[in-house]
Amino acid sequence: MPHLLSAHDLPLAPMLERIRQYREGATPRQGRGTIALLFYEPSTRTRGAFEQACVMLGYHPLVLTPSISSIVKGESLADTVRTLCAQGVRAIVIRHPHAGAAHTASRFSTVPILNAGDGAHEHPTQALLDIYTLWSHRGYPNPRTRWLEGVKVAIVGDVKHSRVARSNAILLTQAGAEVWLCAPPTLLPDAPLPAVQQTHSIEQALQNAHVVMALRLQTERMESGFLPSLNAYRRDYQITEARLQVAHPDCVVMHPGPIQRGVEIEDAVADGSRSLILTQVQVGLTVRAVCLEYALGN
Secondary structure, three states: OOOEOOHHHOOHHHHHHHHHHHHOOOOOOOOOOEEEEEEOOOOOHHHHHHHHHHHHOOOEEEEEOHHHOHHHHOOOHHHHHHHHHHOOOOEEEEEEOOOOHHHHHHHHOOOOEEEEEEOOOEOHHHHHHHHHHHHHHOOOOOOOOOOOOOOEEEEEOOOOOOHHHHHHHHHHHHOOOEEEEEOOHHHOOOOOOOOOEEEOOHHHHHOOOOEEEEOOOOHHHOOOOOOOOHHHHHHHHOEOOOHHHHOOOOOEEEOOOOOOEOOOEOHHHHOOOOEOHHHHHHHHHHHHHHHHHHHOOO
16 A cells, blocks of 8 residues: 655656656546545645546545534544544545644555645655656656756745755656755755755856746745845845846746745746746646556556
């Protein structure tokens, strides 16, 4: 019973190939039963994609949020997981504000746990859709090679609180990319992430970058004092057309969403010819379907 708790758990090459098969019209194998979507935090893209993926694969999505379940009465995560397993769900997808919550859930679960984002820890399915977007954009190179060798990826924004940055760093470096993390000093991780570069200089991060990924400021996870002001952040770190002049001529721009327009990225970039942002959204459903298929042994 494979859990998907970390980007390390993803068998990357076969999953990329399976996503491509679905994107090119392969018919999914139909299952039966219920999959629980346990979302302790708001979500549009991830929750919506998992709901649609359940239906695509023949499962009923049971969506639970704190306001409509016993969570609001103080039920623990362990008891919620035990209850869902006793009710016969086939798998549990969990989004939680606390790092490590998906690992905790897996200790009490008799069915696969899929991590849909746990605090500032990881978001493996987002990283998978991001790297699939790059794989398709680059013409489907052999996924069993270091096919991003020589490619510089700059991830710019609130890295400290970003589960997306952590999961992407795992998959991108696995594929051979040179990964740079860029943020104000207060928004870089307390401990450096393995196999990546860190800088406070956006000019250094963007210099000859082939891929620029903007991250939103996660104010819901911040205490006061992380930033002097949003205006200061816009001035020093916003991804703009002017700043991208130092990037590689074929540079593409990505964003995991939701976008805070006019803060971490200007509209002309988000909606411009370099942008792969809507492509990321479009592949989200298929990626979640493949993750469910893998976890359920199909």
